[in-house]
Amino acid sequence: MTGSKFEFIQGNIACAKGAAYAGCSFFGGYPITPSTEIAEYMSEYLPKNGGKFIQMEDEIASLGSIIGAALTGAKTMTSTSGPGFSLMQELIGYACIAEVPVVIVDIMRGGPSTGLPTSPAQSDLLQAKWGTHGDHPTIALVPSSVEEMFTETVRAFNLAEYFRTPVLVLGDEIIGHMREKIRIPDPGEIQIINRTVPDNSGICPLPYASDSGKPACIPNFGKSRFHVTGLNHDITGFPTMDPAIVARENERILAKIYEQREIVDKWEEIECKDADILMLSVGSAARAAEEAVKTLRNKGIKAGLFRPLTLWPFPKDTFVKYAERAKYIIVPEMNLGQLKTVAERFTKRSKIIPVNLVNGEPISPEHIISVTNYLNI
Amino acid sequence: MTGSKFEFIQGNIACAKGAAYAGCSFFGGYPITPSTEIAEYMSEYLPKNGGKFIQMEDEIASLGSIIGAALTGAKTMTSTSGPGFSLMQELIGYACIAEVPVVIVDIMRGGPSTGLPTSPAQSDLLQAKWGTHGDHPTIALVPSSVEEMFTETVRAFNLAEYFRTPVLVLGDEIIGHMREKIRIPDPGEIQIINRTVPDNSGICPLPYASDSGKPACIPNFGKSRFHVTGLNHDITGFPTMDPAIVARENERILAKIYEQREIVDKWEEIECKDADILMLSVGSAARAAEEAVKTLRNKGIKAGLFRPLTLWPFPKDTFVKYAERAKYIIVPEMNLGQLKTVAERFTKRSKIIPVNLVNGEPISPEHIISVTNYLNI
């Protein structure tokens, strides 16, 4: 262990370093607390390393610029927080339907509206899934530590490139701003996925052709001429209103992800196998949950934590397996009950106990433990 | 029945006339298919009747303008479709936290992104609930007929004024563009609710004071001087980061609505009481569902339809009552399974069968009936 590889850095910086590691060469953004350190890091790293950083006029332009850059072949990224994330919603749908890989980081803060700009929250979890109009696929990753800010950002790029779809990283003010020690992996240590492009040049007649249920294999601008649109289109990339094609393509952009769950799913399970009390929690709240699990186990109570790192699509099968045998499901989250709706949806058997906090403060292990006092275990 | 009161008009025009009936005096909008007729009607009606219509530079400005106008005391409205609705998300949260009554009509079309601009869909149902960042309350009404485009728009204004919150009306291309005969009620026939304002003038020290769980009683600009912000604030209207106050106010803006369900809930039940097959459907899909229910009943199958007119908050108690005794729950919707997630969440017992269509065409009764053929009734 040499000192040189270990760094004591903020989550936001780890995120930026993860992007660099994954090969990000273009960042377009607009500053907003508590995400700005990501942009600030990239504004120095990129031009010094042959990449491009641009501060756009707003968040809409930021996302537009990175979709454009991604179409030229670059791996691209933006970062924001709630108000900016809301503004990006329209173009998130564009990236979904046009199948353009981009990484969007939302460092969540207190809300709604301007809310509490410098305080943490986890109130954009369901917005991440449903925020843009129309049916669309969603991949959203939720890191819980500075190290995961690095590794999950790398994974976000990999999934974006592989699936050709926008991938969201949902941090929060705590994870984004706190510092922990992490080891920056050597090049090659984590696998890096690059998009597959067809090798034809000149006209590309079928940019959106794909084996059924698989991502399309779209070229990059500059070698093959083709058409990209946010209208419903067929495999040639041109608009169509043919009901059969529209349905097929609308369904394919979901299926390409949701039917390859082994690639996209990721979760951590802590003492779930025999848990009577199963906690479902993500991000910084999950750290408190983990501590609560430890404390409860020390008291002889069979507690466990199911922590999705891929929140969307939700790793429901494994969750259900544990949920069905648990007596209680506790859902600690820094919002008014968003993950809770997910737990309710997928479990038929157990009592669900929400633990919510929306006052700008993090949820503590004690807070979680306190709700277990009256449970009949 | 005199001819003069009956009109054969489009859903969108009925919506505009409903707004006029409710006392709307300010409309700010930006054209988008298939909602534009609402703006077009208002652009003539309002200036001819002492009100104001303005076409803003985009949808963000449209919503901004009507929030501003509403703060002066006007009843205000905007209308849009998916792409514009996505752009409005940030300011929807603003209206929630600042407690400003506005009515936002979203005439849903095929998506995601630009999608199928002239075709119907019901793909913004969950966006309506979760589209803006942060925890926030949502009221969303879903009319199924031209007449309901009128009556539900009136109700939207009433709820907005009563609760001091944005209210959404979710139409779709079918309901918006089709024509039916409706009777325009006489003035006074439908009760009109106007916001309560304090009668003080000069400085208003506590604009956001309220009996617990009730809407705040905020004055209109021009008589009392006070402060409005999108930051978390206390009852004086000024920003605060005090955790206790932040939590209380964040919870109150939800509680003021969700704890007065008798005022906000509305649904229609058709043959639900003894239904083995319970359908859950809204908007234009519910019309097909209703026809399917009739056909099935004629065949001796006990089918029923539960149709929320207030989709958010979801009228869960009544739904659950019927759902728990039904053998199957069928959820016909013009999207890839949004209401279905709601059904899944609230029912523990029954099999849920989705009927989805996202090809730009309406769901037909036959389509719905076809899925019942193999059911074990």
Place this chain on the structure above:
Amino acid sequence: MGEKKFLEKIYENDKCKLFIRPELCKGCLICIEFCPVKALSLDKKKLVATADNIEKCIACGLCELRCPDFAIYIEKKKPKGE
């Protein structure tokens, strides 16, 4: 994709050949109205441009230049004897 061929009606005089593609012509009248010598007219039945007075055509190319639909174009002939 640039390959698709369209039907062409060909008119000719000593200065040029004039082509009209009825499948593309939308009968907008622009070429007709702004032809300086009134060489063009509208086929009232098919609602497309025709060059019934091709003999008047001076090959100025304005019709081609202003046609929004790639529906009319001319090929100038080299002056004889060059």
Place this chain on the structure above:
Amino acid sequence: MGEKKFLEKIYENDKCKLFIRPELCKGCLICIEFCPVKALSLDKKKLVATADNIEKCIACGLCELRCPDFAIYIEKKKPKGE
């Protein structure tokens, strides 16, 4: 809300009274640097403006005009004998 009163330190010469509100002064140095006659200075300990050289003050009002914090103002005296 306009009612809150702030502590005031009062300095006086024959031209004016000068008031400084230490609770509002942030010690930004603006009044001090741009006073044309160097009548003001910084209390190094409390980091607020003081008018130790009030006798120099010509009541030009520039300090008041430029103070970002409502922390300093002057009251001109009517010239004697008017």
Place this chain on the structure above:
Amino acid sequence: MKYEVRFSGSGGQGIILASVILGTAAAIYENKETVQSQAYGPEARGGASKADVIISDEPVGYPKAREIDAMVCLSQKAAKKYITSLKKGGIVIIDSDFVDIPESKKYKLFKLPMSSTTLDKMGKLIALNIVSLSALVSITKIISHEALEKAITDSVPKGTESFNIEAALIGKTLAETAK
């Protein structure tokens, strides 16, 4: 009784207005349950478009026409695209100046030279939609001619009422002679 009517043609021919007038007549002046709807795309101004009216004694649930009882076709494209939605034994009324479809046992075909007649009698094609609507009414008898005239008066731009009523008469005559 439930009766489904479709007007089809290309954008700009006024088929939506025709359907609205029929709907208004049925709903307001014949007191029927009536739903009118249409479909169009971005290229509607050129491509095939349709406008449907469902007229019924009972409230109309599903609002889209599925089994067309009677159809007006003003363009060949539209005729081709929509003929398949016609009920067996349904009525098809075509503008024989521009549209040609084969006779068939599957439907009752009325070939009316609507464009040329309209141009002849009215001097311009603008009232073609009213002519065709009136022909349809006269052939199907789904509403009365009086109701039609009242609805026309309600729906057309002020000042063009009598012009359009005249067009309706032309359509009626055309249809009656064809029968």
Place this chain on the structure above:
Amino acid sequence: MKYEVRFSGSGGQGIILASVILGTAAAIYENKETVQSQAYGPEARGGASKADVIISDEPVGYPKAREIDAMVCLSQKAAKKYITSLKKGGIVIIDSDFVDIPESKKYKLFKLPMSSTTLDKMGKLIALNIVSLSALVSITKIISHEALEKAITDSVPKGTESFNIEAALIGKTLAETAK
């Protein structure tokens, strides 16, 4: 072993940097599990703000300090606001030039004239944060002075290393004389 340290003061005093240096020293040079975090508001530049470091032998779950073992207070406001989070028997180090809190059995109080000493010895107040950090390290022994110096060298702007190392020495001396 888990040890929680809080730096408190007003915006602009460099308390975040102090906490980062402590964290770096502990994490990188003492190989401890370490989490650093801070809280601030829009008015941070004036108001009370805090920066916490948790140093532990085990991985740190919940990342926020709850039971403070040792605290540095550089402003009266901050002292008042945060003193309640101190563990019974915890250590409080105040800048006695600006902060005054009563002695108590609840905590061990160290009153160090940090501002005046810093101004005296360094000519400017800018290194106050390093002085206070070093004093804390020397009193709590939570990390070694060497680790501290290395972390300082890593963290401060290039060219100011020796200046800051000097400040660390001043802090150390101040603390040692106070003990």
Place this chain on the structure above:
Amino acid sequence: MFDYSKYLRASKLPHIWCPGCGHGIVMKSILRAIDKTGWEKDDIVVVSGIGCASRLPGYVDFNTLHTAHGRALAFATGIKLAKPKMHVIVVSGDGDALAIGGNHFIHACRRNIDITTIVFNNGIYGMTGGQYSPTTPDGDRSSTSPLGNMEPEFDVVKIAEGAGATFTARGTSYHVPQLDNYIHKALMHKGFSVVDVIEACYTTHGRVNKKKYPSNIDMLKFQKDNAIPIEKAKKLSEKELEGKIITGIFCEKERTEFTEKYQKIIDSFSGGEK
């Protein structure tokens, strides 16, 4: 005869535009101007937003991108900065470029990024059926100004210059040879260039203002009769210029181009575009 087929996706024709729509005229002008540059097709990206004009990219055989309403320049900025050797052309309606897209427009002007923007300025929202736009003339009726438009118009050239554009020109869909020239010059200009093309939409704008524009032909005649070249305009009074369309090249300045400046910074660290 100019051979358009080289640049066309002929299978997509006829295009969706109405008979006589100016968009077709301007599209051809763009193709001729591009041809004159000698650029490779693979090196050209044509970007649009949403609107009738924005359907253009579908018909031309380049790298083509049909984005969201108003956002063409945001996407285009990303493309150009990521890959500066691409020639990026934005085609945009007046609504797309100046209503919802106005912010991206002024910031692209400010940055002086080497993109050419052609504004298909028909003074109306055509695609959505004829609502007034920020360039609809005063008093004109539209579906959302049934009582006559009350809002003042933007002068596209003035706002572009105010925001920092280094090349501005205005042409019309009637004066086609001049338009070819403006567009060609704009393409060749290093920096952000704007060509404001005055056009007409009879379908949604003319038809509801029959007195002013009896037919689509009259709308073109209107351009013919009211266009005044800038050189001549300079000699006329404000009063004389009322309601006129001033055409020509308004400004052509040199100022550091954004992506070049950026590249220099990159090169100072290691060199080479990535």
Place this chain on the structure above:
Amino acid sequence: MFDYSKYLRASKLPHIWCPGCGHGIVMKSILRAIDKTGWEKDDIVVVSGIGCASRLPGYVDFNTLHTAHGRALAFATGIKLAKPKMHVIVVSGDGDALAIGGNHFIHACRRNIDITTIVFNNGIYGMTGGQYSPTTPDGDRSSTSPLGNMEPEFDVVKIAEGAGATFTARGTSYHVPQLDNYIHKALMHKGFSVVDVIEACYTTHGRVNKKKYPSNIDMLKFQKDNAIPIEKAKKLSEKELEGKIITGIFCEKERTEFTEKYQKIIDSFSGGEK
């Protein structure tokens, strides 16, 4: 001595701004200018977006509205049109007004709606900790331009005029008496008026550009030394004006005000504001 207390929410003081922040200086200037108008406090609405400058409304005793980032003018337009008798004043940072809010800015200029906008132009995003803004000088370092700002600046006055504003002026936070005058004239102007106030943010901008701005005082001196009144500037060459701050009233035109025009249409139908 001017009595500010009449207009202040004194209990909110001290304000959150850093020592020496120009926002406080300009706020006082606005209050003096408002006082001179004689307007009733109840008839005044002060609207802002998000940013340090945008915290102003919290301190002044009018109808006050702190909206979302960039959106002040959208809200303000709704207020003014709904209730034209209100005097609507927008206070906005350079980022708020011209980055994210640029589109609303140019459209308000175009409409010539009777709102006064004061741009608190410190050339930086202060609130978020000092990222470059559309008015950050060329080459200046900021937290997102660590290698020096590569983006050109907007000239607020030029863009406002290009978009149609009928009153424009530029002042500085150093030249306070002049500023009072510009703001007062702007308030009295019928139509859209803009005052661009050059300010400084030492905390986030000065501190990272110590060579150029050693202290907050030097930032004010910079204004003092570089300001040139427009009358004088007219006589100087472009070269001589480089890096200078041209101050004064740039334009003051009469053009129909939007809400008055609107009211006339309403009155033509029935009369009376509703």
